[in-house]
Amino acid sequence: MxxxxxxxxxxxxxxxxxxxxxxxxxxxxxxxxxxxxxxxxxxxxxxxxxxxxxxxxxxxxxxxxxxxxxTTNYTYFMREEAHFKFFTETILPYLEKTKKNKVLSIWSAGCSSGEEPYTISMLLKEYFGSKPGWDTRVLATDISRNALGAAQHAVYDESSLKEVPPTWKTKYFVKTPEPGIYEVAPLIKNNVIFRTFNLMEPIHFKLKFDVIFCRNVMIYFDQATKEALVKRFYQATNPGGYLLIGHSESLNKENTPYKYLMPATYRKE
Ligand SMILES: C[S@@+](CC[C@H](N)C(=O)[O-])C[C@H]1O[C@@H](n2cnc3c(N)ncnc32)[C@H](O)[C@@H]1O
The missing domain is CATH 1.10.155.10 (Chemotaxis receptor methyltransferase CheR, N-terminal domain)
Known part of the structure; x- marks a missing residue:
């Protein structure tokens, strides 16, 4: 060495x-x-x-x-499941009631190899699948083109699917000829848009977001960098929208413009 x-x-x-x-x-x-x-x-x-x-x-x-x-790209499907329960039971019913144009904007910021945005895409399919007219596309970004390449390839080892409900494995994945290797089904894959994006840069996406997932990314950032990024996220969040961070992370309550709801869960009022 x-x-x-x-x-x-x-x-x-x-x-x-x-x-x-x-x-x-x-x-x-x-x-x-x-x-x-x-x-x-x-x-x-x-x-x-x-x-x-x-x-x-x-x-x-x-x-x-x-x-x-x-950097570490470690991630897996359904990671930190409590967020996904809250997403399905609280956030989506709220958005269904309030988004009159039926367009949702959800961002997985620091999506790594795709397990997080694909999990979100599956939850959206479960919730909105039989409800006509909803545009529920997910934006997924990362700085690493390597990770994004894997995300777009969408082929995963069984170990990454350990938290996925068994019925979802058949509904939302396609078995490949290789034992224990699964590919995300097109109906889930096509609902996610991948882009390279450095979170240090200004946020100029077309729409503001209803939900931003930025989980297990800011752990690598120092306090000042994190606070500046959270302010940019806030500007890019619709009123009533949510910011979800990793459960091992926290924001300084005095310095964040979001309202704290519960661990790792914040809202723009
Ligand atoms: C541990 S993964 C998190 C994946 C997923 N969000 C999760 O919680 O499982 C962290 C990701 O953050 C990305 N990342 C680190 N710094 C970044 C930056 N400045 N801009 C965008 N992405 C960054 C890394 O490339 C990596 O893919």
């Missing part, structure tokens, strides 16, 4: 924080562990040469590779 000097470590983590919001200040070992192989296979002999090259050229494919190595 290569070692990184304090100076090169600081140059690298400052760059990552400024551009992607991700705080790696306590991750020196992780950086050395996860990047050494990549650096050597790129032909560099030291972290110094790699960091010089990376920061000078800022080539999208090199930055992408680094981000893929340093």
């Amino acid at each position: 290569l070692t990184i000097t304090d100076g090169d470590f600081l140059r690298l983590i400052n760059f990552v924080k400024a551009n992607y919001g991700i705080d790696l200040s306590k991750k020196k070992q992780l950086i050395m562990g996860r990047l050494s192989g990549t650096i050597m296979s790129m032909g560099f002999e030291s972290f110094k040469d790699y960091v010089d090259y990376l920061l000078k050229n800022k080539k999208p494919e090199d930055l992408e590779l680094m981000l893929n190595k340093l």
